[in-house]
Amino acid sequence: MIILDFERVWPSLPYILEGVQVTLAYTSVSLLLGFVWGTLLGLCKVGHIASLRWFAAVYTSLFRGTPLLLQLILIYFATPQLTGYNISIWQAGILTFTLNSGAYISEIIRAGINAVDKGQKEAALSLGMSYPLMMKDIILPQAIRNILPSLVNESIDLLKESALISVIGGSDILRRATIVANDKYLYFEPLIVAGALYYVLVMILTIAAQFLEKKLKTS
Amino acid sequence: MIRLDNISKSFGHHQVLKEVSGRISQGEVLAIIGPSGSGKSTLLRSINLLEIPTSGRVYIDGICINDKKVDIEKIRTKVGMVFQQFNLFPHMTTLENVIYAPIKVKKIPRNEAQKLGKGLLEKVGLGGKFNTYPPHLSGGQKQRAAIARALAMEPEAILFDEPTSALDPEMVKEVLNVMKALAHTGITMVIVTHEMSFAREVADRVWFLDEGQLVEDSPSQVFFAAPQTNRAREFLEKVL
Ligand SMILES: Nc1ncnc2c1ncn2[C@@H]1O[C@H](COP(=O)(O)OP(=O)(O)O)[C@@H](O)[C@H]1O
Ligand SMILES: [Mg+2]
Numbered sequence: 242m243i244i245l246d247f248e249r250v251w252p253s254l255p256y257i258l259e260g261v262q263v264t265l266a267y268t269s270v271s272l273l274l275g276f277v278w279g280t281l282l283g284l285c286k287v288g289h290i291a292s293l294r295w296f297a298a299v300y301t302s303l304f305r306g307t308p309l310l311l312q313l314i315l316i317y318f319a320t321p322q323l324t325g326y327n328i329s330i331w332q333a334g335i336l337t338f339t340l341n342s343g344a345y346i347s348e349i350i351r352a353g354i355n356a357v358d359k360g361q362k363e364a365a366l367s368l369g370m371s372y373p374l375m376m377k378d379i380i381l382p383q384a385i386r387n388i389l390p391s392l393v394n395e396s397i398d399l400l401k402e403s404a405l406i407s408v409i410g411g412s413d414i415l416r417r418a419t420i421v422a423n424d425k426y427l428y429f430e431p432l433i434v435a436g437a438l439y440y441v442l443v444m445i446l447t448i449a450a451q452f453l454e455k456k457l458k459t460s
Numbered sequence: 461m462i463r464l465d466n467i468s469k470s471f472g473h474h475q476v477l478k479e480v481s482g483r484i485s486q487g488e489v490l491a492i493i494g495p496s497g498s499g500k501s502t503l504l505r506s507i508n509l510l511e512i513p514t515s516g517r518v519y520i521d522g523i524c525i526n527d528k529k530v531d532i533e534k535i536r537t538k539v540g541m542v543f544q545q546f547n548l549f550p551h552m553t554t555l556e557n558v559i560y561a562p563i564k565v566k567k568i569p570r571n572e573a574q575k576l577g578k579g580l581l582e583k584v585g586l587g588g589k590f591n592t593y594p595p596h597l598s599g600g601q602k603q604r605a606a607i608a609r610a611l612a613m614e615p616e617a618i619l620f621d622e623p624t625s626a627l628d629p630e631m632v633k634e635v636l637n638v639m640k641a642l643a644h645t646g647i648t649m650v651i652v653t654h655e656m657s658f659a660r661e662v663a664d665r666v667w668f669l670d671e672g673q674l675v676e677d678s679p680s681q682v683f684f685a686a687p688q689t690n691r692a693r694e695f696l697e698k699v700l
Contacts, residue, residue, distance in 0.1 A: 363510055364547035364606075368561035368613060369537035378564070382551050 250430045253421040257434055260414035261442070267403040267413065271338030272396050278339055279346025284376065286351045297347060304344035310405050313337040317409045334406045342399050349391045353384035389457065393450035397443050404439070414438050461486040461616060461648055462507060462539075467516035469502055469672075476502050478672040479516070486616065489649045491659035491680065494669035495695060500652045503669065504619050507650065508539045521616070537565060540610030540618040544626050546602040548594040548609070554581065555590040558609045566613065573612070580608040584638050600631030604638050617648035624655060656699055660684045668692045 285297035317333035365375040407416030418435035422428045462484040469477040476499045484490050492500050505511040517524050525535050548557050558577035562568050584604040610618050624632040636658050643662050666683040668676040676692045687693045
């Protein structure tokens, strides 16, 4: 008979809970930077400069075409080898997640820009606006508004994928749960706690996304 | 003020404009009419280079604007445009729509732009709609706001591309009235339209376009009373 022993996990709960902060820090910082990077890449994709369009396309293809875990390990272990710089776990995580989510977000941004009515661009140009001004104040605000739900989905993906940081020793939710597990020779309970924490975080984001979507529809 | 010199435009193998030449003087009201697909919009959009002609030249105030060295953004501030689909910026209030370009492009002070914008919106009958977002305006109100937005740049000319074609019938008049009030006040107006009685009443001159060719260029009285070409005569018989 299988006996579940959550009693032995309770004392370690605060320790696992502290991982929530870490997970959220990786997710939010990478999302913010990835959004900036993805916007720049998205602008390259819809722009007139062929070399930048090409760069953004190849970049996206590479980051979407290889495992995130490989990217993370590569950046963490190869950076010291190639540059001599001793990259921290935090830096490697943020860099990898930013570069990776930037690729996905650039696709979302590109689609968002293309979905803005063509007449908006013509109206802006006919008023004498420059291309950068038009993008910044006319096209991007409308594009980003339309893609907010997709961006929330991307943040959900990122939140779950951030668990990979535990592989190189980042002390996030998953890592702390496995430490507790190894410590107490008890696997199911701490991992279930970790799973529940991720699930609650994802649900909060999902509900926020639904709320946002409803709000955008009515306004 | 506007001179077209042998404008041709092709999309792929499809030649949409065939060596169109003509002049439009300062303050003149010109109606461009013709069957759908004859190239009216393409011609109009060539005047502010929303379409780049395949060959030929566009002169505005004597400057050839399809010269690479010309600052096209500056030229566009002199030639406003009003679209069939209004193309108001949906994320800005009506007043912001009107004052955005004067502030950001012409760099006039915000309070001055606000005074100008409010005055213009009042003039087109939208005095109570300063803070309304475009999705909450009716079609006629949107188009009047779009006219105010074009006027706020104080352009020398405004291009109208079928400004009433997307409107419910009961709203056509309010927009035409705003345009009538604007006509012969010094601003050049180039109007692509299917509103023949409006063209007859307001336009000084008519260009009749058919299959990409400028078939007839006549004073509007002459054009509507006795068109000079068979093609124009046939067209008028069909639409009048
Ligand atoms: N961007 C474009 N690409 C390809 N064909 C076009 C484009 N714009 C217009 N055309 C074609 O050019 C012709 C003239 O179009 P248009 O100038 O809009 O005519 P009108 O305004 O007189 O109805 C049409 O046959 C149309 O299909
Ligand atoms: Mg047209």
